Amino acid sequence: MRGNVAKKLQEPKSASSPTSRSYRIEEQVGYLLRRAHQRASAIFQVGIGDPNITPTQYSSMVKLNEYTELSQNLLGRLVGMDKATMQGVVRRLKERGLVDSRPDPGDARRTLLSLTTEGQRLVNKLLINGPAVSRETMKPLTVQEQRQLLELLSKIV
Template identity: 40%
Template sequence: MSPEAVENDYRLQGQIGFVLRKANQRHLAIFSSHIVDLTPPQFAALAKLRDVGETSQNQLGGLIAMDAATVKGVIDRLAARGLVQLAKHEVDKRRLMVRLTGEGRQMIDQLVPVARTITEETLSPLSAKDAATLVALLSKIS
């Protein structure tokens, strides 16, 4: 095969990066149709806080795979809405501790079942077995 033939064989639509982006797009659309009040990152933050209780902002970022700059924005917006509460760590004055408020707790408890629906709908084109395979393979390349 000539070099040009090799090059011409490149199909954008089959590249992993492209399909990842498209799959993400569809998931976001489904998410938004079920949950209007929160974005996926905001939901992830609340869900994780519900699991772990109080943590520092950066630590939370680590748990939900967000860098410091990104998590700050997310947390600030949640705090502005009264869903999380912020407080300086008493000993280590660098750390900004985050915890759910009662309102935040109530909202996330309410939304977790909805999140299940979102996951189901996103994976609905696949059999249960294929869905499990997909999540497993994605985890491996994460």
């Protein structure tokens, strides 16, 4: 019985003054976006069909599949990653033989990236699961709410 008291959750101490509207961290956009993103990533990881492919790697491969060949910087802009982040993502994809690169013949600063045959094969397999992952992430919402959410998120990106 001793020490039992220590297990009880303490009450919040702030009595929230009657004038100032109380500030709850759980109701702030940034907080909710972090949590939502966490959950989306977790669902992606189990649902996309290859536990070793991350969401950013997937986005990159999907874009490379659309455009055939892109410079590293441009790819980064298309998928919303800064160049330092992109560098790591591309390095890992190259290490796994999913992406190949060659110097841009017209601009010596650039590296042109493309999917290997293996990369194409993989991304086309994963693309089949893409819609299901999105569906599962938004499962708690009605179809109309899902449309709303996508629209609202598009506006604040």
